[in-house]
Amino acid sequence: xxxxxxxxxxxxxxxxxxxxxxxxxxxxxxxxxxxxxxxxxxxxxxxxxxxxxxxxxxxxxxxxxxxxxxxxxxxxxxxxxxxxxxxxxxxxxxxxxxxxxxxxxxxxxxxxxxxxxxxxxxxxxxxxxxxxxxxxxxxxxxxxxxxxxxxxxxxxxxxxxxxxxxxxxxxxxxxxxxxxxxxxxxxxxxxxxxxx
Amino acid sequence: xxxxxxxxxxxxxxxxxxxxxxxxxxxxxxxxxxxxxxxxxxxxxxxxxxxxxxxxxxxxxxxxxxxxxxxxxxxxxxxxxxxxxxxxxxxxxxxxxxxxxxxxxxxxxxxxxxxxxxxxxxxxxxxxxxxxxxxxxxxxxxxxxxxxxxxxxxxxxxxxxxxxxxxxxxxxxxxxxxxxxxxxxxxxxxxxxxxxxxxxxxxx
Numbered sequence: 303x304x305x306x307x308x309x310x311x312x313x314x315x316x317x318x319x320x321x322x323x324x325x326x327x328x329x330x331x332x333x334x335x336x337x338x339x340x341x342x343x344x345x346x347x348x349x350x351x352x353x354x355x356x357x358x359x360x361x362x363x364x365x366x367x368x369x370x371x372x373x374x375x376x377x378x379x380x381x382x383x384x385x386x387x388x389x390x391x392x393x394x395x396x397x398x399x400x401x402x403x404x405x406x407x408x409x410x411x412x413x414x415x416x417x418x419x420x421x422x423x424x425x426x427x428x429x430x431x432x433x434x435x436x437x438x439x440x441x442x443x444x445x446x447x448x449x450x451x452x453x454x455x456x457x458x459x460x461x462x463x464x465x466x467x468x469x470x471x472x473x474x475x476x477x478x479x480x481x482x483x484x485x486x487x488x489x490x491x492x493x494x495x496x497x498x
Numbered sequence: 499x500x501x502x503x504x505x506x507x508x509x510x511x512x513x514x515x516x517x518x519x520x521x522x523x524x525x526x527x528x529x530x531x532x533x534x535x536x537x538x539x540x541x542x543x544x545x546x547x548x549x550x551x552x553x554x555x556x557x558x559x560x561x562x563x564x565x566x567x568x569x570x571x572x573x574x575x576x577x578x579x580x581x582x583x584x585x586x587x588x589x590x591x592x593x594x595x596x597x598x599x600x601x602x603x604x605x606x607x608x609x610x611x612x613x614x615x616x617x618x619x620x621x622x623x624x625x626x627x628x629x630x631x632x633x634x635x636x637x638x639x640x641x642x643x644x645x646x647x648x649x650x651x652x653x654x655x656x657x658x659x660x661x662x663x664x665x666x667x668x669x670x671x672x673x674x675x676x677x678x679x680x681x682x683x684x685x686x687x688x689x690x691x692x693x694x695x696x697x698x699x700x701x702x
Contacts, residue, residue: 367513374520469517476514480507 329416338416340408340424341496347405349493352486359479366472385457392450407431543618544633545605547642548660551667554578562602563632566617567609577607577639578671585613588620597626607632607639643667 306312335357336342345351373380404410407428409417414432417425439446455463461471537543553561554577563580565572572582583593585608597604604621606614606629614631621629632639641647646664649657 363510363514367510367517370517370520371513469520472517473514476510480510483503483507 328412329419332413332416333420337413338420338422338425340413340417340422340428343410343413344405344408345496348496349489350496352483352490355486356483359482363472363476363479366475370468370472385459388455388458389451390453390455392452395449537622543629543631545603545630546633547639548663548667550577550605550607550632550639551643551671552663555667555670560602562596562604564596564604564606564617565608566606566613571609575636577636580607583617585617588617589624597621597624600627603628603630605630605632608635609637610635644672 307314307317332338335353337354337357342351343354346354369378369380369383372378400410407414407424409425409428411432414425414428418429443450459468461468464471550561550563554563561579563577565576565580565582566585566588567576567582568584569582572580572584576582581596583596587593588597604626606617606621608614608617611631611634614635618629618631634642643664646661646668649661
């Protein structure tokens with residue numbers, strides 16, 4: 303729970319408590335947005351429901367703009383934010399596998415747990431498969447280790463790797479996102495409604 | 499289309515456009531008082547005049563002396579091989595290449611400690627590495643290296659060794675005459691014996 307625990311403001315024992323609370327809130331909003339239905343997620347691929355895309359892109363652009371302004375007024379130190387390291391080849395392969403699982407199962411890991419919690423059988427199957435996958439990956443890790451650790455670009459940011467300014471990237475992302483919202487709205491109207 | 503959507507979309511676009519006008523902000527937070535306090539009492543930033551003298555004599559290539567006094571003072575006297583970067587000009591980009599390095603030990607000195615300390619503090623804040631202060635400055639340099647004081651005869655061997663080194667260093671830096679150590683002439687010890695008392699004679 304940064305920045306409170308790494309800064310020593312509260313002790314590390316609270317980590318699990320905060321994880322639980324954040325998890326509950328996250329699950330609540332996922333369920334509240336209807337993401338625990340696999341039809342909702344599959345709708346992005348079939349073109350009858352783009353709420354997932356809108357939800358996550360709104361979160362991304364709001365967070366990006368908010369963080370930069372917070373950083374500017376000094377409420378947050380952007381240099382202290384942890385940025386995941388980018389392992390390019392494993393990212394691409396992992397992305398393909400995740401995308402396939404997404405369209406086949408209609409869940410992402412978070413929403414599958416959400417669906418399992420409200421008793422959806424397909425979510426149970428999906429979650430079970432996820433754990434089997436985790437088990438196989440962990441047991442066979444020495445096989446995958448080379449790929450897993452290959453092509454590390456470090457904690458790179460996308461606008462740095464593209465060599466453009468942060469402001470330009472975020473502004474472009476906003477325009478692209480808004481454009482996407484508009485276009486997907488049109489598509490949604492043209493595609494036959496699916497009741498679920 | 500819903501009016502609310504249009505409003506929020508416009509708001510995001512305006513905020514996004516506003517990013518172009520935000521200056522890139524670097525972390526300008528001041529150092530935490532605890533850290534400053536700890537650094538203030540950290541003695542590792544000091545090197546002694548003896549150490550500096552030894553490294554000059556040994557022609558240590560990793561030593562980089564910086565005189566932070568004004569150019570006038572520098573012209574009058576400075577340590578051999580020292581560069582002159584007056585404190586007022588320390589942040590000028592001219593000197594950046596001298597200061598942003600990692601392989602040399604940069605030693606600041608002035609007449610006393612204060613200017614050197616200020617220079618060290620600035621260098622520290624700029625994030626430069628390997629900076630030291632010659633403790634006591636040139637005043638101490640004169641007292642210890644140029645005109646070393648002979649220790650008391652009761653002083654420890656270490657102090658005599660140090661004195662010998664300083665004497666040698668003094669010759670090195672001033673080209674002065676060799677001062678031969680004075681021979682200590684041992685005084686003959688006269689033992690006065692007590693006269694034997696006359697032993698009582700006779701008896702058994």
